[in-house]
Amino acid sequence: AQSVTQPDIHITVSEGASLELRCNYSYGATPYLFWYVQSPGQGLQLLLKYFSGDTLVQGIKGFEAEFKRSQSSFNLRKPSVHWSDAAEYFCAVGPLHGSSNTGKLIFGQGTTLQVKP
């Protein structure tokens, strides 16, 4: 079965420090990969996505993520965290390339990011 694992439920970093949020997926082939951010009381905002090509993808708000096929990982990084980055982060996978697009995204359980001043 397809699944997404975010091993870290809660991460605390100091403002200005670097950040890496982990995401591992279980799929038969390369799926579409996403990172979303959710602030309290808000919906999900797309940070970045990977479909194919360059394995290092750039997103909004200074975030980037690297797809590593050998490790089935799609980790999110940011070189310097700002206090406004405190939020819930979700990794998600979409249908396999070439399969029917039913609109189903599979989400990880999320990582809560706390930023210390």
Next chain:
Amino acid sequence: DAGVTQSPTHLIKTRGQHVTLRCSPISGHKSVSWYQQVLGQGPQFIFQYYEKEERGRGNFPDRFSARQFPNYSSELNVNALLLGDSALYLCASSLAQGEWEKLFFGSGTQLSVL
């Protein structure tokens, strides 16, 4: 332009009641998906509708149903509410099926079942 709008924003119901949640997609978007997000978990896919037809269904009981109207807005209905149905219900819209890079989420309806 308005984003995906959901109503109501908050709702309190008691066990056994039914509830209807509403979603208006972004203008021009024809695909609407529904997700359930239980506290502390990631969203789970419930339904996708495109051109007023159900195109995908997640692993939810028949108490959950949905429909899409000619103006592409959508309703999610849940019958015989259980305590476990308490969650944030998210609606997402896109131009068409598989438009992942153009999938936009609403702020959700927070449903509490007492």
